[in-house]
Amino acid sequence: MTILLLGSNGQLGKELARQLCAAGSVAAFPRTSLDITNHKAIQDAVHCVRPNIIMNAAAYTAVDKAEDDAVQAYAVNADAVGNLAQIAQSIGAWLIHYSTDYVFDGAKPTPYVETDRTNPISVYGASKLAGEEAITQTNSQYLIFRTTWVIGKDGNNFAKTILRLASERDRLKVISDQLGVPTSPALITQVTLDAIDAIKNRTAWPQGIYHLVPQGRSSWHEVAQTVVGFAEQHDIPLTASVKDIQAITTAEHLTAARRPLNSQLDTHKLRAQLSFNLPHWKDDFLAVAGEIVKELQTV
Numbered sequence: 187m188t189i190l191l192l193g194s195n196g197q198l199g200k201e202l203a204r205q206l207c208a209a210g211s212v213a214a215f216p217r218t219s220l221d222i223t224n225h226k227a228i229q230d231a232v233h234c235v236r237p238n239i240i241m242n243a244a245a246y247t248a249v250d251k252a253e254d255d256a257v258q259a260y261a262v263n264a265d266a267v268g269n270l271a272q273i274a275q276s277i278g279a280w281l282i283h284y285s286t287d288y289v290f291d292g293a294k295p296t297p298y299v300e301t302d303r304t305n306p307i308s309v310y311g312a313s314k315l316a317g318e319e320a321i322t323q324t325n326s327q328y329l330i331f332r333t334t335w336v337i338g339k340d341g342n343n344f345a346k347t348i349l350r351l352a353s354e355r356d357r358l359k360v361i362s363d364q365l366g367v368p369t370s371p372a373l374i375t376q377v378t379l380d381a382i383d384a385i386k387n388r389t390a391w392p393q394g395i396y397h398l399v400p401q402g403r404s405s406w407h408e409v410a411q412t413v414v415g416f417a418e419q420h421d422i423p424l425t426a427s428v429k430d431i432q433a434i435t436t437a438e439h440l441t442a443a444r445r446p447l448n449s450q451l452d453t454h455k456l457r458a459q460l461s462f463n464l465p466h467w468k469d470d471f472l473a474v475a476g477e478i479v480k481e482l483q484t485v
């Protein structure tokens with residue numbers, strides 16, 4: 187199995203790059219050596235690598251910035267993805283792509299299933315939906331994993347920001363009315379490897395969109411309390427503790443882009459294919475918190 191991995195320097199891309207060798211030979215490219223908006227360069231790389239699987243971990247993920255930068259957001263999240271799908275189709279390769287709950291408006295009171303009506307409320311969400319549609323409109327073989335709140339040990343993310351703020355301030359205000367769960371790049375990678383195993387064994391999962399998140403339900407406020415509590419238990423010096431994290435509403439913290447209030451994704455479809463059980467979000471997240479805290483302890 188030969189895999190072409192794009193966007194290998196992101197949170198997810200780095201984890202995939204570390205672990206994909208278990209699935210075959212991997213040609214991994216960060217943006218600096220292969221920009222997915224350069225369609226000719228992608229064509230050349232595919233010609234050279236001859237992959238069985240094209241895996242796209244590249245994305246324009248600056249949600250607020252995208253509101254004023256729609257052209258670039260669409261170039262990366264939609265047009266480039268459509269190009270990848272066409273190339274995958276032309277060489278008979280699988281395309282594995284990642285998307286987001288931001289394709290929904292968050293108004294549904296219960297977890298979203300894959301067939302629910304999409305209705306993005308931000309440029310980022312709309313550009314990611316356009317990317318999904320660019321794939322589903324081709325005849326390529328594809329898997330699209332929609333996930334939420336990606337937090338890993340690499341790159342900047344919510345958990346690292348909260349720990350930094352908790353070491354600089356006495357009190358923190360964190361939104362408590364957006365519901366969802368953090369998802370680790372390690373879990374996304376484990377699911378991706380399971381899907382690749384099925385492709386290798388000629389028992390490929392039905393192509394389509396799958397919701398990929400751990401079990402349970404949380405809020406940004408609870409995630410912030412969890413990581414601060416964990417850091418305290420591990421003697422990381424902080425100026426704000428769990429009790430100093432105040433819950434606020436989305437209306438009290440306005441951002442350039444609107445975010446869905448309900449980011450819960452139903453995973454029945456994925457669980458019907460997986461060879462292992464999805465962990466509870468707390469177990470998945472505490473493994474990440476452990477890595478982040480270990481890094482802080484060695485600084």
Ligand SMILES: NC(=O)c1ccc[n+]([C@@H]2O[C@H](COP(=O)([O-])OP(=O)(O)OC[C@H]3O[C@@H](n4cnc5c(N)ncnc54)[C@H](OP(=O)(O)O)[C@@H]3O)[C@@H](O)[C@H]2O)c1
Nearest residue numbers: 193195196197198217221222244245247284286333335336
């Ligand atoms: N982060 C989240 O909370 C979240 C939530 C739901 C879904 N997702 C989805 O999950 C996937 C992985 O996200 P992530 O958290 O790993 O994002 P990330 O850390 O922001 O990584 C994205 C990577 O894409 C690269 N990239 C951007 N434009 C590119 C281009 N034109 N060509 C090639 N590479 C390019 C970036 O390069 P640089 O390193 O050079 O900037 C970065 O390394 C994405 O599809 C995202 O939409 C993320």
